[in-house]
Amino acid sequence: MTYDDAELLKAFITESESNMAEFQRWLHRPFGTADDLANAFRWMHTLAGSCGFFGFVHLRKIARAAENCLGALRDRGGVPDPALLALLGRAATDIRRFLAVIAAAGREPDAPSPVQADLERWTKGARP
Amino acid sequence: MKAFVIDDSRAVRTILRRLLTELGFEAREAENGKDGLAALREGYRPDVALVDWNMPEMDGVSFIRAVRAEPAYAAVRLVVITTEMEVGRVAEALDAGAQEYVLKPLTKDTLRDKLAALGL
Numbered sequence: 001m002t003y004d005d006a007e008l009l010k011a012f013i014t015e016s017e018s019n020m021a022e023f024q025r026w027l028h029r030p031f032g033t034a035d036d037l038a039n040a041f042r043w044m045h046t047l048a049g050s051c052g053f054f055g056f057v058h059l060r061k062i063a064r065a066a067e068n069c070l071g072a073l074r075d076r077g078g079v080p081d082p083a084l085l086a087l088l089g090r091a092a093t094d095i096r097r098f099l100a101v102i103a104a105a106g107r108e109p110d111a112p113s114p115v116q117a118d119l120e121r122w123t124k125g126a127r128p
Numbered sequence: 129m130k131a132f133v134i135d136d137s138r139a140v141r142t143i144l145r146r147l148l149t150e151l152g153f154e155a156r157e158a159e160n161g162k163d164g165l166a167a168l169r170e171g172y173r174p175d176v177a178l179v180d181w182n183m184p185e186m187d188g189v190s191f192i193r194a195v196r197a198e199p200a201y202a203a204v205r206l207v208v209i210t211t212e213m214e215v216g217r218v219a220e221a222l223d224a225g226a227q228e229y230v231l232k233p234l235t236k237d238t239l240r241d242k243l244a245a246l247g248l
Binding site: 007008011012015016039041042045046048049050052053064067068 | 136137138139140142143146182183184211213232233
């Protein structure tokens with residue numbers, strides 16, 4: 001079951017854009033507490049969870065890949081290094097591209113995000 | 129019948145409220161466990177609360193534990209809303225006092241079945 005109702009879609013886009021803007025600000029702040037990481041994780045988690053209601057398969061996969069990446073970082077109590085911050089920055093940029101396409105066309109791009117595989121590779125390498 | 133939707137995502141709350149309304153429930157929303165608990169303390173008594181897992185301020189399991197610790201809220205059925213990523217932690221929610229769980233994204237039929245299983 002998917003939702004193509006304009007009001008719901010607008011709420012999804014607005015909320016997701018806001019969360020991604022917060023996420024991008026987080027990427028550029030000095031790394032602080034575990035709560036900061038929990039917030040970043042939750043922004044991706046919320047996006048991935050919401051995508052399922054609308055049938056946005058590719059967007060859901062990249063958000064889930066970013067969520068898993070942040071979850072792996074959290075589990076090992078790590079601090080994101082510049083390479084990971086750059087990777088997450090690419091993910092946020094691509095997610096916003098997806099959201100812009102959805103806002104304009106009402107559907108997501110046909111192809112998956114090229115950043116998804118990089119996130120999955122990082123997570124696989126980070127897991128013990 | 130009254131249903132309480134507790135989820136930090138406005139889009140998800142809107143979808144769930146619509147589904148519940150279509151199923152004949154009078155739905156109310158809160159955006160995290162802390163606000164949900166405040167509503168109960170103010171006297172709101174839903175028949176069922178659908179509770180997201182991952183929320184700011186107070187997460188779903190903390191909310192469930194707080195509700196189950198208060199005898200005045202014993203009649204409130206608790207359903208945790210989770211994702212495929214969290215399904216391994218469902219036992220934690222059930223141990224805390226949730227009666228059911230549903231996976232996102234959920235359909236009206238799924239929700240109807242879960243609520244019917246709770247006698248609603």
